[in-house]
Amino acid sequence: MIFVTVGSMFPFDRLIRVMDDWAATAAPGRILAQIGHGSYVPRHMEHVRRLSQADFTATMAASDLIVAHAGMGTVITAGRVGRPLVLLPRIEKWGEHTTDHQIATANWLRGKPGIFIADTDADLPGAIAAAQRAGGQDATLPPHADPAFTDRLRAAILGFLDQTAGPRT
């Protein structure tokens, strides 16, 4: 199964429309699209509006390939389940997000194992083909951030709690 997702915040009709057109001609088997409150309803893919957090993760784990906006929730969750990922960044001037930070995210992730970037709609079929050839991401992401980072945060939190508690007897 191919899972197409726009994430939990904004609709992303452009991604859904391009994938629907692609599905009509490429006939790649089952596709499930999570379309949020988008106004374009796909005709050649199954769709859901939204998924619970648990269903979102389970659907990702059950897919062979994920095609998505360049959002960090999607990127991290796909990394956790070790599935290949194709990303189309949202563009601010087309009203797809409030800033162009997804372009920066896509540029940063470009070339990472298991991640394939489509800068434009026309790049999507090629990126999907490359992802299908490559298979899963090499290593699955560990569940937590680098311990050096979380240890330092923990020390800061404990320091604050100490100050709030006042002198101990």
Added chain:
Amino acid sequence: MAIASGGGHWVQLMRLRPAWEGLDVFYVSLDPSSAVDVPGHRYYTIRDASRKQKWAFLLVAASLLRILLRERPAVVITTGSAPALVAIVLARKLFGARTIWIDSIANAERLSTSGQKAGAVADVWLTQWPELARGEGRHPEFWGAVL
């Protein structure tokens, strides 16, 4: 109090959990279904609001105030976004909580708008990009990243 908006903000917060493992913590986010990620912990939901929706924003502030009055957290930690900025402002100004803002890893080239404002109220003000922790003027620190 660990608070984050939905989607990527929440997923990033979850990756930092070892920082408060074993401490008395409660969570605040947007999606009721995220409660499954934090079994055994108190979990509150608030509505989403962007900085531009004034009325929705006031409602969010009111729910946050209710949560803060009830829980009185000593420390608030967040990975954003706008509703979390309201939370750290209220927690800091009204309840004297210490606050930690970790700007989302999605903001690789410049801090989020909320992240820039958070600099004025956060006791610990962090970016996940070393490039954004350098240069002229006031800037956040870099302690690491969720990835």
